[in-house]
Amino acid sequence: MTTSTPVVRPSSVSTLASSGRFGGAVGPAVGFSALLALSGPAAGEAYADSLCATDDRDREVCLPVPAGRIAALSPGATELVYAAGAGDQVVAVVDFSDYPPQAQAVPSLGSHTRIDMERLVALRPTLVIGWVTGNPSEQLEMLEALGLPVFYLEPRSFEGVASAIERLGRLAGTADAADREARRFRDGMIELRERYAGRAPVRVFYQVWDEPLMTVNDAHLIGSVLTACGGVNVFGDLERLVPRIGDESVLDADPEAILAGGMGEESREWLTHWEQYTNLTAVAEGNLFFVPPSLIQRPTPRLLEGSRLFCEKLEAARARR
Structure with a gap:
C-alpha cells in the first residue's frame, strides 16, 4: 500500500481562529513498525487549490483528493467535521465524542491525551484532525513523520468556528454543506449580538x-x-x-x-x-x-x-x- 503524501507548509496567512463503538473491520492486525513502512509517500501528486486550507497553527495543508477517511482527535473536532457535512467520512474519534449521536458508533481511539497510535494508523486515515492544545504534540508529530496529513484546529473566536467548518469542508470535498452551516452560524451570532446590543x-x-x-x-x-x-x-x-x-x-x-x-x-x-x-x-x-x-x-x-x-x-x- 502507498498513500498520497499531503503537502504541509508554513502559511503567511494568519487564521481567524488564532486572535471522550467500533464500526466496520479494518483488516488483520499489523505491527506498528510494519505500519510505518506502509505509509510511504507517492511522488508527483497534483493539488487543486480547493483542496488546500490553512490550519490553526498557520500551516497550509493540501490533499491530492478529498479526505475520505478522517480521524478526529477531540470531541470538538468531531463535531466540527460533522458540521462540515463530512460525518460519513469519519473513521475514528476519541472518548466523549458524543455529538452528533451517530458519532458514538465510530471507533474510539481512547483519550484525546493518550491516543492508540497503532490502531489509528491501521485505520489508514487520509486526514487527521488534531487539537492544538488538546493532543500530545509528540504523537501528532509522529503521524506527520509517517506521511499522514494532520490539520490542527482550535477556534478561539466566533469567526474561527465558522472558518474551521469551511476549511474542513474544502479538505473533505463537502464545501457546499460546510459553507451553508458556517453561514447559519455566522448569521445567528450576528442576530444575537444585534438583539442584545x-x-x-x-x-x-x-x-x-x-x-x-x-x-x-x-x-x-x-x-x-x-x-x-x-x-x-x-x-x-x-x-x-x-x-x-x-x-x-x-x-x-x-x-x-x-x-x-x-x-x-x-x-x-x-x-x-x-x-x-x-x-x-x-x-x-x-x-x-x-x-x-x-x-x-x-x-x-x-x-x-x-x-x-x-x-x-x-x-x-x-x-x-
Missing part, C-alpha cells in the same frame, strides 16, 4: 471548573459570549485565558449572576456551593444559572445554542432587578 450590563462570573476553581477572561471564546449578551465578566481583565481563582475572589467581585456548567450535562452541584454565601448578590437575587457544558465549552456550531441560553439567563437577571 445596548441592554443594561450584568456583572457575571462564569465557572469553568470547581477544584481548582477556574473561570475565563475576556479573550476567551466564552468571554466573547458574555460580552455579546451584554454581560460584564468580573474576571475579564485577568491575564490567563482560564485563570485559577478562589472563593474569596468571587466574594470580592460580588457578581450579579453566576453561570456554571458541571461534570455532566445535568449536574448542578457547582451552583449549590455558592448558596452558602447569602450576602453574594447573585445568591440574594436568585441568579445562579446552569448551562450544559457541551453547549458552551466546545467551539462548535452548538455554541450558538449555548450563547442564546447565556443571553436568556442574563435577561432573567435583568428582570429581577
Whole structure:
C-alpha cells in the first residue's frame, strides 16, 4: 500500500481562529513498525487549490483528493467535521465524542491525551484532525513523520468556528454543506449580538471548573459570549485565558449572576456551593444559572445554542432587578 503524501507548509496567512463503538473491520492486525513502512509517500501528486486550507497553527495543508477517511482527535473536532457535512467520512474519534449521536458508533481511539497510535494508523486515515492544545504534540508529530496529513484546529473566536467548518469542508470535498452551516452560524451570532446590543450590563462570573476553581477572561471564546449578551465578566481583565481563582475572589467581585456548567450535562452541584454565601448578590437575587457544558465549552456550531441560553439567563437577571 502507498498513500498520497499531503503537502504541509508554513502559511503567511494568519487564521481567524488564532486572535471522550467500533464500526466496520479494518483488516488483520499489523505491527506498528510494519505500519510505518506502509505509509510511504507517492511522488508527483497534483493539488487543486480547493483542496488546500490553512490550519490553526498557520500551516497550509493540501490533499491530492478529498479526505475520505478522517480521524478526529477531540470531541470538538468531531463535531466540527460533522458540521462540515463530512460525518460519513469519519473513521475514528476519541472518548466523549458524543455529538452528533451517530458519532458514538465510530471507533474510539481512547483519550484525546493518550491516543492508540497503532490502531489509528491501521485505520489508514487520509486526514487527521488534531487539537492544538488538546493532543500530545509528540504523537501528532509522529503521524506527520509517517506521511499522514494532520490539520490542527482550535477556534478561539466566533469567526474561527465558522472558518474551521469551511476549511474542513474544502479538505473533505463537502464545501457546499460546510459553507451553508458556517453561514447559519455566522448569521445567528450576528442576530444575537444585534438583539442584545445596548441592554443594561450584568456583572457575571462564569465557572469553568470547581477544584481548582477556574473561570475565563475576556479573550476567551466564552468571554466573547458574555460580552455579546451584554454581560460584564468580573474576571475579564485577568491575564490567563482560564485563570485559577478562589472563593474569596468571587466574594470580592460580588457578581450579579453566576453561570456554571458541571461534570455532566445535568449536574448542578457547582451552583449549590455558592448558596452558602447569602450576602453574594447573585445568591440574594436568585441568579445562579446552569448551562450544559457541551453547549458552551466546545467551539462548535452548538455554541450558538449555548450563547442564546447565556443571553436568556442574563435577561432573567435583568428582570429581577
